[in-house]
Structures are given as C-alpha cells and as structure tokens.
Amino acid sequence: MTAQHAVVVDTVDxxxxxxxxxxxxxxxxxxxxxxxxxxxxIGPSGCGKSTLxxxxxxxxxxxxxxxxxxxxxxxxxxxDQDYGxxxxxxxxxxxxTIAANVELPLEVHGVGKRERxxxxxxxxxxxxxxxxxxxxxxxxxxxxxxxxxIARALAERPKLLLMDEPFGAxxxxxxxxxxxxLVRICAETGAAVxxxxxxxxxxxxxxxxxxxxxxxPGRIRAVLETGFSSADRGxxxxxxxxFFAAVTRVREALGAAHHEPEALGAAHDEPxxxxxxxx
Amino acid sequence: MTAQDAAPALRRxxxxxxxxxxxxxxxxxxxxxxxxELYKLxxxxxxxxVAGTRILPRTTDLAMPHIWDMLARLGSGTTRSNRSEPLWFxxxxxxxxxxxxxxxxxxxxxxxxxxxxxxxxxxxLAESALLPWIVLSQTVPxxxxxxxxxSWGARIEIGAxxxxxxxxxxxIASYLAFFPVAVGALRGLQSPxxxxxxxxxxxxxxxxxxxxxxxxxxxxxxxxxxxxxxxANAVVxxxxxxxxxxxxxxxxxxxxxxxxQASGDPAKAWGPIFGAVALGLVAAGSVALLGALLKDYxxxxxxx
Amino acid sequence: MSREAVGxxxxxxxxxxxxxAAWQLLTAAGAVxxxxxxxxxxxxxxxxxxxxxxxxxxxxxxxNALLGLVAGTVVGILLALAASASRLVDxxxxxxxxxxxxxxxxxxxxxxxxxxxxxxQLGRQAIxxxxxxxxxxxxxxxxxxxxxxxxxxxxxxxxxxxxxxMRYVTxxxxxxxxxxxxxxxxxxxxxxxxxxxYFGGPRGGLGGLISTSAASSAYARAWAYxxxxxxxxxxxxxxxxxxxxxxxxxxxxxxxxxxxx
Numbered sequence: 001m002t003a004q005h006a007v008v009v010d011t012v013d014x015x016x017x018x019x020x021x022x023x024x025x026x027x028x029x030x031x032x033x034x035x036x037x038x039x040x041x042i043g044p045s046g047c048g049k050s051t052l053x054x055x056x057x058x059x060x061x062x063x064x065x066x067x068x069x070x071x072x073x074x075x076x077x078x079x080d081q082d083y084g085x086x087x088x089x090x091x092x093x094x095x096x097t098i099a100a101n102v103e104l105p106l107e108v109h110g111v112g113k114r115e116r117x118x119x120x121x122x123x124x125x126x127x128x129x130x131x132x133x134x135x136x137x138x139x140x141x142x143x144x145x146x147x148x149x150i151a152r153a154l155a156e157r158p159k160l161l162l163m164d165e166p167f168g169a170x171x172x173x174x175x176x177x178x179x180x181x182l183v184r185i186c187a188e189t190g191a192a193v194x195x196x197x198x199x200x201x202x203x204x205x206x207x208x209x210x211x212x213x214x215x216x217p218g219r220i221r222a223v224l225e226t227g228f229s230s231a232d233r234g235x236x237x238x239x240x241x242x243f244f245a246a247v248t249r250v251r252e253a254l255g256a257a258h259h260e261p262e263a264l265g266a267a268h269d270e271p272x273x274x275x276x277x278x279x
Numbered sequence: 280m281t282a283q284d285a286a287p288a289l290r291r292x293x294x295x296x297x298x299x300x301x302x303x304x305x306x307x308x309x310x311x312x313x314x315x316e317l318y319k320l321x322x323x324x325x326x327x328x329v330a331g332t333r334i335l336p337r338t339t340d341l342a343m344p345h346i347w348d349m350l351a352r353l354g355s356g357t358t359r360s361n362r363s364e365p366l367w368f369x370x371x372x373x374x375x376x377x378x379x380x381x382x383x384x385x386x387x388x389x390x391x392x393x394x395x396x397x398x399x400x401x402x403x404l405a406e407s408a409l410l411p412w413i414v415l416s417q418t419v420p421x422x423x424x425x426x427x428x429x430s431w432g433a434r435i436e437i438g439a440x441x442x443x444x445x446x447x448x449x450x451i452a453s454y455l456a457f458f459p460v461a462v463g464a465l466r467g468l469q470s471p472x473x474x475x476x477x478x479x480x481x482x483x484x485x486x487x488x489x490x491x492x493x494x495x496x497x498x499x500x501x502x503x504x505x506x507x508x509x510x511a512n513a514v515v516x517x518x519x520x521x522x523x524x525x526x527x528x529x530x531x532x533x534x535x536x537x538x539x540q541a542s543g544d545p546a547k548a549w550g551p552i553f554g555a556v557a558l559g560l561v562a563a564g565s566v567a568l569l570g571a572l573l574k575d576y577x578x579x580x581x582x583x
Numbered sequence: 584m585s586r587e588a589v590g591x592x593x594x595x596x597x598x599x600x601x602x603x604a605a606w607q608l609l610t611a612a613g614a615v616x617x618x619x620x621x622x623x624x625x626x627x628x629x630x631x632x633x634x635x636x637x638x639x640x641x642x643x644x645x646x647n648a649l650l651g652l653v654a655g656t657v658v659g660i661l662l663a664l665a666a667s668a669s670r671l672v673d674x675x676x677x678x679x680x681x682x683x684x685x686x687x688x689x690x691x692x693x694x695x696x697x698x699x700x701x702x703x704q705l706g707r708q709a710i711x712x713x714x715x716x717x718x719x720x721x722x723x724x725x726x727x728x729x730x731x732x733x734x735x736x737x738x739x740x741x742x743x744x745x746x747x748x749m750r751y752v753t754x755x756x757x758x759x760x761x762x763x764x765x766x767x768x769x770x771x772x773x774x775x776x777x778x779x780x781y782f783g784g785p786r787g788g789l790g791g792l793i794s795t796s797a798a799s800s801a802y803a804r805a806w807a808y809x810x811x812x813x814x815x816x817x818x819x820x821x822x823x824x825x826x827x828x829x830x831x832x833x834x835x836x837x838x839x840x841x842x843x844x
Contacts, residue, residue: 059740078740095756304678308678333705409598426794427802534690535693555687
C-alpha cells in the first residue's frame with residue numbers, strides 16, 4: 001500500500017492546548033487517497049478538515065498516528081516538494097508580479113531564470129491568465145488571484161494537490177466556473193487532490209469520493225463514492241438527476257454528522273494555531 | 280472556538296501586566312548602564328578617533344563619570360556651602376517648575392488642537408486648507424524661532440496683564456503639543472464607520488449630538504496616544520524653550536548651568552538629565568492615567 | 584483637474600497667500616512691532632543680504648542632521664532585526680525605546696559636548712541619531728512583523744531556509760514601514776540637530792545664528808535664519824517622502840494590498 005497511494009493517514013489524533021483549553025481536533029482518523037483520485041473533506045466548522053489538510057502538508061504535526069505521502073513521511077514529502085498547495089486566501093505576495101508569484105517556488109528551489117519564466121508562462125496559459133504576466137495581484141479579481149494561486153501550486157508538477165477551501169471566498173458564479181477549470185486541470189495533470197470545502201454541491205461535483213466529517217471530536221463519519229468520471233463533469237452535469245442524488249446523499253450524511261446549529265462563539269473555523277482575521 | 284480561546288488569552292496579557300514589564304525595563308536600563316561602564320573600562324582615554332574625527336567619546340572620568348558617581352552625586356549638596364540643599368532636591372524643584380509650564384503648554388496645545396480638529400471635521404474646506412499647513416508646520420523646525428520669543432517678555436502689556444517670560448515658554452510648549460492632538464483627534468473624529476454615521480443620519484440626529492454620542496467616543500482610541508505624544512512634546516518644548524529664552528528656575532536652566540561646571544564636577548551635570556528623563560516619563564504617565572479612566576472607550580486600542 | 588484636486592491644492596495655497604498678505608500689510612502699517620514679527624519683505628531682504636552665511640550655516644546643521652539620520656537609521660534597523668529575531672532583545676529594548684520616545688533627548692546635548700570635546704559636532708549628530716533611532720526602530724520592528732501567516736505557511740511548504748523566508752517574505756513586507764520610519768525621523772533629525780545648538784558647542788550652525796541674531800535684536804535676520812531652517816527641514820522631508828514613495832510601489836500601499844480575496 002505504498003507507491004500507488006498518494007496519501008495514507010493511519011489512526012491520526014490531533015490535540016490542541018492542554019487542561020481546560022484542550023481541544024481534540026482529530027480523533028483516530030484514517031484515510032487513503034489513491035494516485036490521481038479527487039477526494040473532498042467536508043463537514044461543519046470545527047470538524048478538523050483544515051487541520052487534517054495542514055497535517056498532510058506538514059504545516060502541523062499529528063499528536064499520534066502516522067501520515068505517509070507517496071510512501072514517505074509527510075515531512076520528507078514536503079522537503080521533496082511532492083505536493084502543491086492552495087489556501088482560501090490566495091497568499092500571493094503583493095509586491096511581486098503575477099509571473100513572479102508563480103515562479104516563487106521555483107526560485108526558492110534554485111531553478112534558473114529562463115526556465116522559471118518559461119514554466120510560469122505555461123502555467124498561466126493553463127489557468128487562462130497568460131495576458132496578466134506583468135500585472136500585480138491587486139490588479140486582479142479574487143477569482144483570478146485564486147487561479148494564479150492554483151498555477152503556483154502546480155509549478156513543481158506535483159502529483160498531489162492540497163486545497164483548503166480555495167474557492168471559499170468567491171461568489172457562486174466564479175466558484176462554478178473555477179470548479180470546471182479545476183476539473184480540466186486535474187484531467188490534464190493527472191494529480192491527486194485533497195480538497196477541503198464546506199459547500200455540498202462543490203464536493204459532489206468535483207469528487208471521486210467525499211469524506212464527511214463531524215466535529216468535537218473531529219471524526220470521519222462517512223465516505224461516499226460519487227461514481228462520476230471526469231468526462232461526466234461538464235456544465236450539463238449540474239442539472240442531471242444523478243448529480244442531485246449525489247448532493248442529497250452528501251447532505252444526508254452531513255445531517256447525521258451535524259447535530260445542532262453552531263454556537264455564536266464557535267462560528268469561526270477550527271482552532272488552527274495560525275488562524276488569521278479575514279481581511 | 281477561536282473567539283472563545285482568544286478571550287482568556289487577551290485577559291491574561293492585560294493582567295500579567297506591570298511586574299514583568301518593570302523587570303525587563305530595568306533589565307534594559309542595566310544593559311545600557313553595563314555598556315556605558317564597559318566602554319569606559321575598555322575604551323581608550325582619548326576616545327576612538329577615525330580619520331581625525333572622534334567617533335566614540337573620551338573615557339576619562341571627566342568626560343564619562345561612573346554611573347554610581349552620578350547617582351551618588353544626587354545625594355550630596357548642590358554647592359559646597361553647608362546650607363546647600365542636596366542636588367536631587369534642587370533638581371526636583373526645577374522639574375516641578377518645568378512640569379507646571381509644560382502642563383500649561385499642554386492644556387493650551389490640546390485646546391487649540393481639538394479646536395482645529397473640530398473645525399476640520401465640520402468643514403471639508405477647512406480640512407483641505409488647514410491640514411497641509413498643520414502637517415508642514417511639524418515637518419519643519421519652527422521651534423527654531425524659540426530664541427525670538429524671548430524678545431516678547433515684558434514688552435507686551437494689555438491693561439493690567441503683563442506678558443511673563445514663562446508664558447513664552449508655555450507658548451512654545453503648546454506649539455509642539457498641538458500637532459499630534461489636531462491630527463489624532465481629526466482621525467478619531469473621522470473614524471466612525473459609514474454604517475454608524477448613516478445610522479445616526481437615519482435617526483435624524485444633528486451634527487452636535489452625533490459629535491457627542493458617536494464621534495467623540497469613537498475618537499478616544501486615537502486621542503489617547505495623541506495626548507501622550509503631546510505631553511512628551513510639551514516637555515521637550517518647555518525644556519528647549521527654557522534654554523533658548525534663558526528662563527530661570529526650570530530644568531532647562533539647570534542643564535546648561537551644571538554642564539558649565541562639568542570640568543570641576545562631571546557627575547553633577549547628570550543630575551538634571553535624570554530629572555529631565557523623569558519629567559518626560561511622568562508627563563506621559565499622567566496621560567496614561569487619564570487613559571485608564573476612559574478604558575471603556577478604548578477597546579480597540581487594547582485589542583490592537 | 585478634478586474638483587477635489589483643485590480643492591486640495593488651491594485651498595491651502597489661497598490660505599497661505601492670504602496669511603502672508605495680511606502679515607505684510609499689518610507689519611507695514613506698523614500694527615505689529617518688529618520684535619514680535621518683522622515683515623515678510625524685511626525677512627526676504629535679510630535672506631538675500633546674508634545668503635552666503637545662510638547657506639554655510641544650513642550646510643553645517645544639515646550635515647549634522649544627515650549624519651544623525653544615517654547613523655540612527657542603521658542602528659534602528661539593525662536593532663529591529665535583532666528584536667524581531669530574539670525575544671530577549673525585544674523585551675529589553677521595548678521599555679527603553681518607549682522611554683526614549685517620551686524623554687527630552689536634547690537634554691543630553693551639554694554632556695555630549697563635554698564627552699566629545701567642545702569643538703566637535705558629534706554631540707549634535709549623536710542627539711539627532713538618538714532622536715532618529717526611535718521611530719526607525721519602532722516602524723521597522725512593526726514592519727518585520729507584517730508577514731502574514733499564509734505567506735509563512737507557504738515558505739514552510741516550499742521548505743525555504745530562514746534566509747530565503749527573510750528575503751522573499753519578511754523584508755519586502757517590512758520595507759514600506761522602514762521608509763515610513765525614515766520619513767518621520769527626517770524631520771526629527773533636523774529639529775534635533777538645530778535645537779542641540781541652543782545647548783552650547785561650536786557656533787556656525789543655523790541654531791547658533793538664530794540665537795545670536797535674536798540676542799543682538801537683529802530680528803529680521805534671525806527670522807531669515809528661521810526661514811532657512813524651515814527650507815532645510817522641508818528638503819529633508821521631501822527627499823525622504825520621495826524615497827518612501829519609491830520604496831512603496833502602488834500595488835503594495837496599505838489599503839490596496841493584493842493577495843486578499
């Protein structure tokens with residue numbers, strides 16, 4: 001169970017804080033993502049879906065259990081740049097041009113200037129932003145910034161993409177458009193994707209499998225196969241009964257996981273230590 | 280969850296308060312003192328001279344007295360005469376005089392600053408006409424005119440009122456104090472969100488009551504740092520103006536007078552310096568006390 | 584030009600001209616005594632007459648301010664780097680800097696003159712440097728703490744070395760703040776260098792000449808030096824403002840920062 005698996009999560013716990021402030025973000029979570037597979041993590045606030053993604057990215061370490069990415073420990077996979085990542089905030093550096101932002105990971109890893117330029121152009125063509133090479137992030141709309149962030153995540157040709165609500169801050173029309181773009185990009189690159197979202201249609205549309213999580217403590221409630229192939233995921237699919245059925249199945253699984261409306265104070269996301277105010 | 284977690288953390292940060300801060304503050308001062316003594320011990324007597332220019336000072340006892348000598352000097356008499364008060368007493372007395380003048384200057388500066396801010400908030404045209412000049416007035420060293428104010432003394436008479444020298448000093452202090460207040464108060468008065476001003480507008484509440492109920496309370500977080508800065512500036516202005524107008528009795532005069540005696544008594548010159556430092560800290564601290572009274576209005580300042 | 588732009592330039596200009604005209608009229612009519620305020624025309628006359636002295640003394644004071652600005656900026660940035668890297672340095676420096684910010688630094692001028700010798704300008708340069716140090720340190724440290732969590736995460740994802748994180752994320756985020764500190768400090772440098780001259784030391788700078796002219800009742804000449812001091816302060820301010828603008832390209836100015844969605 002190594003090489004053909006992009007990600008293996010084996011009985012992982014994650015605990016934040018101690019004593020009274022102790023929060024169990026993840027409780028005995030196990031999950032396997034096959035190479036080239038698209039898996040969504042969905043669940044209410046506080047279910048640990050973003051925490052799990054941060055563990056995969058080695059931005060945090062599990063309190064117990066092991067995480068393997070392409071057969072290596074998560075830390076080694078990070079050092080080897082085996083995955084690309086996109087956050088809810090595009091995280092573009094505002095003082096760099098679009099091209100220079102996409103080049104950033106390559107520059108950090110010592111790729112030559114010419115090759116960097118070439119690759120950035122190629123990637124920006126892939127996300128349809130080749131005309132914006134020399135613009136700065138503030139000259140782009142939110143959706144365009146997110147496309148740049150995806151291009152940047154693809155810079156090292158990773159076989160795994162980690163995405164933490166990348167379309168969460170966008171309006172519905174832009175969201176659907178970018179979902180379509182993501183399907184196309186995944187088909188072209190063949191990368192596996194772990195995708196955190198709290199949008200039910202988004203999870204149903206994009207995923208091969210939807211992992212439904214429940215909060216306090218964060219656990220996996222259900223894993224649903226959508227049964228769609230990337231050829232199915234055209235614009236027409238959103239009006240197809242099979243898509244509605246998938247949405248309903250995810251919603252029902254979530255309903256079982258979700259007992260009550262969030263309390264006022266808990267309306268924020270899970271307790272990531274790097275939580276930052278939404279700008 | 281984040282919000283719930285953050286609340287105790289904030290509270291803890293606030294109450295953990297003064298003791299560790301005083302301790303590290305003393306630590307910082309000790310580092311400075313140790314640096315002084317270390318350089319004095321290791322540095323060459325004639326200082327460090329590079330290309331004919333002395334870039335580090337001489338280390339003789341005359342140029343750099345020991346810290347303990349400076350402190351000990353505070354306890355002995357100001358002059359050799361038997362009836363002389365100890366140095367600390369004379370310094371304290373001078374500090375009180377200067378503090379009084381600076382306080383008058385501060386009050387005057389705050390009044391003028393607030394007046395300007397209200398004027399600029401009320402009329403857009405006033406803001407565009409005045410603000411550039413107010414900003415300009417602080418980017419240029421207008422305090423240069425301090426020696427000229429000396430010539431006002433005893434020459435202005437209006438009825439029974441006769442212009443006193445200390446008033447010139449207070450005017451200069453107020454000139455330095457008004458700027459942060461004018462700019463800070465204007466920013467504060469303009470700080471309410473459109474939601475709030477539109478809410479008041481929809482209630483058909485007039486300018487005055489909007490000012491009292493909305494703009495003034497909202498300006499507190501901006502005003503307090505401005506008042507603190509104004510207090511520090513008023514002290515600087517008072518000290519400088521005392522020196523340049525030759526006013527007797529304040530700390531500025533002592534600074535010059537004792538520095539003149541430094542060749543015979545180098546530690547003595549540090550007495551009024553400690554006084555001036557204490558004066559600045561006390562002035563800023565007094566405004567901080569004022570802030571404690573208004574703590575309900577400064578949640579934003581607390582939360583950063 | 585838009586109406587707003589007209590208001591922004593025209594209103595202060597009109598106000599300035601009105602004040603200047605009223606000043607000239609009042610003084611010419613003899614309503615204001617010479618010792619209180621000489622007329623603008625008289626000041627201008629003195630400025631022309633004493634132009635060489637004016638320039639020479641402005642160079643002395645300006646030179647002191649410039650050296651102080653450079654030295655205080657270098658020390659301020661270095662210490663801010665140290666404070667951002669080490670908690671201990673931060674904790675030790677914070678109260679001292681907070682104290683320095685409210686203390687009349689110029690009080691040190693007389694003893695600095697003794698320490699460096701009566702013929703040295705270094706005491707004044709040191710005063711200017713100390714005054715400059717405070718805003719440069721405070722703003723630089725604030726700037727060095729501007730890097731956003733998402734950018735730090737990104738650098739960790741790229742397995743970037745600390746030096747690379749510094750170069751790609753921390754320093755560029757800090758740069759506008761550093762230059763804002765320098766712009767604020769530039770005015771303080773001129774003011775401190777000038778005021779320090781009132782506390783003794785070698786003559787020849789603008790501050791010294793203002794005192795001596797005032798003492799000998801040459802009020803218009805004293806005001807001529809005051810005006811030169813204003814021009815000097817303005818020059819420092821304009822140059823450092825221009826540097827601040829250059830260091831802060833439009834796309835990174837606060838309020839327009841990209842990367843947030």
